[in-house]
Amino acid sequence: MSASVKAEEPKEQRLTKGGRKTRERIIEAAAELMFHRGAGGTSIPDIQAAAGVSASQIYHYFGDKQGLVLAVIDHQTDTRLDQQRPLLDNLDSIEALREWCDRAGSRQDARGCEGGCEIGSLASELADGDQSARTRLVSAFDRWEGPIRSGLARMQERGELSERADTAALATALLAAVQGGMLLSQVRRSSTAYRQAVSAVIDHIESHLVR
Amino acid sequence: MSASVKAEEPKEQRLTKGGRKTRERIIEAAAELMFHRGAGGTSIPDIQAAAGVSASQIYHYFGDKQGLVLAVIDHQTDTRLDQQRPLLDNLDSIEALREWCDRAGSRQDARGCEGGCEIGSLASELADGDQSARTRLVSAFDRWEGPIRSGLARMQERGELSERADTAALATALLAAVQGGMLLSQVRRSSTAYRQAVSAVIDHIESHLVR
DNA sequence: GCAAAGTTGGAATGTCAATTCCAACTTGGG
DNA sequence: CCCAAGTTGGAATTGACATTCCAACTTTGC
Numbered sequence: 211m212s213a214s215v216k217a218e219e220p221k222e223q224r225l226t227k228g229g230r231k232t233r234e235r236i237i238e239a240a241a242e243l244m245f246h247r248g249a250g251g252t253s254i255p256d257i258q259a260a261a262g263v264s265a266s267q268i269y270h271y272f273g274d275k276q277g278l279v280l281a282v283i284d285h286q287t288d289t290r291l292d293q294q295r296p297l298l299d300n301l302d303s304i305e306a307l308r309e310w311c312d313r314a315g316s317r318q319d320a321r322g323c324e325g326g327c328e329i330g331s332l333a334s335e336l337a338d339g340d341q342s343a344r345t346r347l348v349s350a351f352d353r354w355e356g357p358i359r360s361g362l363a364r365m366q367e368r369g370e371l372s373e374r375a376d377t378a379a380l381a382t383a384l385l386a387a388v389q390g391g392m393l394l395s396q397v398r399r400s401s402t403a404y405r406q407a408v409s410a411v412i413d414h415i416e417s418h419l420v421r
Numbered sequence: 422m423s424a425s426v427k428a429e430e431p432k433e434q435r436l437t438k439g440g441r442k443t444r445e446r447i448i449e450a451a452a453e454l455m456f457h458r459g460a461g462g463t464s465i466p467d468i469q470a471a472a473g474v475s476a477s478q479i480y481h482y483f484g485d486k487q488g489l490v491l492a493v494i495d496h497q498t499d500t501r502l503d504q505q506r507p508l509l510d511n512l513d514s515i516e517a518l519r520e521w522c523d524r525a526g527s528r529q530d531a532r533g534c535e536g537g538c539e540i541g542s543l544a545s546e547l548a549d550g551d552q553s554a555r556t557r558l559v560s561a562f563d564r565w566e567g568p569i570r571s572g573l574a575r576m577q578e579r580g581e582l583s584e585r586a587d588t589a590a591l592a593t594a595l596l597a598a599v600q601g602g603m604l605l606s607q608v609r610r611s612s613t614a615y616r617q618a619v620s621a622v623i624d625h626i627e628s629h630l631v632r
Numbered sequence: 633g634c635a636a637a638g639t640t641g642g643a644a645t646g647t648c649a650a651t652t653c654c655a656a657c658t659t660g661g662g
Numbered sequence: 663c664c665c666a667a668g669t670t671g672g673a674a675t676t677g678a679c680a681t682t683c684c685a686a687c688t689t690t691g692c
Contacts, residue, residue: 248546250461251461255680263640263641269681270640275680334541335546347608383621385601385605386601386617391594393600475670481669
């Protein structure tokens with residue numbers, strides 16, 4: 211009866227134990243390569259070699275390259291957020307905010323400031339050209355910003371943060387500082403810009419402290 | 422005597438009037454395409470069609486694609502900075518800062534928040550893979566940040582800004598807010614994030630006002 | 633233990649991109 | 663006006679890449 215106009219979703223196929231493992235291996239290899247060279251700069255043969263799989267396996271599990279890119283976005287989002295926990299879920303003090311940001315700065319230093327934010331880089335590359343990718347990136351940033359906002363909201367509920375503070379806007383500003391700071395640091399090969407950017411926003415949040 | 426190890430620079434060739442014009446046409450077409458699809462996503466044939474030139478002309482004037490990309494970086498830097506003048510050179514009051522930022526927000530709205538920052542997008546794509554591109558991007562951001570810092574420094578010299586304010590760091594933070602805000606806005610297709618990001622940093626700067 | 637479903641290898645296909653070549657045409661200076 | 667240098671068109675080359683195919687192999691549910 212209903213003409214299914216959009217039946218593009220690769221109807222969830224049943225995966226064998228090994229299949230799940232292969233799928234994961236592909237995603238991880240692709241994520242790593244795409245982090246360094248971008249999605250467009252990473253070819254299927256590249257991924258084949260890195261993951262040790264054949265082309266048919268990639269197409270079997272992801273349909274096409276775009277499908278793999280979408281999976282990589284989700285994977286990076288999950289991975290990055292998990293890496294930041296439990297800090298990310300307890301951003302309800304100035305000190306917690308500073309430590310959380312500092313951690314990302316150290317991570318950046320540790321890799322010599324090569325590469326920016328795993329999510330931000332994909333966002334910059336894919337936001338305009340790939341509608342479905344953009345949608346997933348919106349949700350990636352929402353999932354990231356949410357915990358920040360929640361932490362600030364808790365501070366406000368507790369009466370630590372002025373009622374006049376717009377916690378949602380502050381959370382957005384902090385995430386933007388992270389992204390912009392990462393970009394400048396990546397280009398300059400120094401985490402200084404990142405640290406100054408987040409520090410300015412956290413100082414600003416601090417100015418809303420009651421007392 | 423001195424063995425010139427690096428003689429890679431395409432020794433400035435003399436350009437005829439028409440040649441200069443063709444060169445410019447190529448750069449502009451390339452810049453436009455690369456803004457929308459990225460440098461990697463823009464092919465030479467694409468540029469040929471957009472600029473109405475043949476392949477040999479592109480290679481004649483730029484050597485190879487990377488040469489063209491470098492020229493595009495410089496062109497976008499010059500163009501963007503010129504577009505922001507004279508505002509950019511007079512960022513020595515809170516109001517001036519706000520208006521300057523607001524202008525970029527309106528520009529973003531005007532294009533439906535498609536595309537991010539002309540320089541930032543190239544930076545994100547090229548910072549890791551192309552050493553010479555990264556170098557030019559460093560100078561692009563320096564040329565951008567400089568006037569911001571100068572404006573803040575003037576405010577400080579005049580005694581309007583607290584002596585404890587680190588004007589260099591604040592300038593970096595503001596530029597980072599612009600970049601990060603642009604990215605979030607591009608992904609969310611709404612300039613709100615950009616406006617909140619820059620607003621937070623300018624509010625912070627404002628908190629350093631004397632009086 | 634068997635058939636259906638899931639996995640895998642590897643070659644084949646078709647497209648398109650970057651770059652090179654070279655011959656022809658135009659312009660500037662002396 | 664004439665030559666050297668600058669410009670241009672268009673075809674040819676080479677290589678890579680996304681994707682498809684199909685036959686063979688393995689796992690799972692009954």
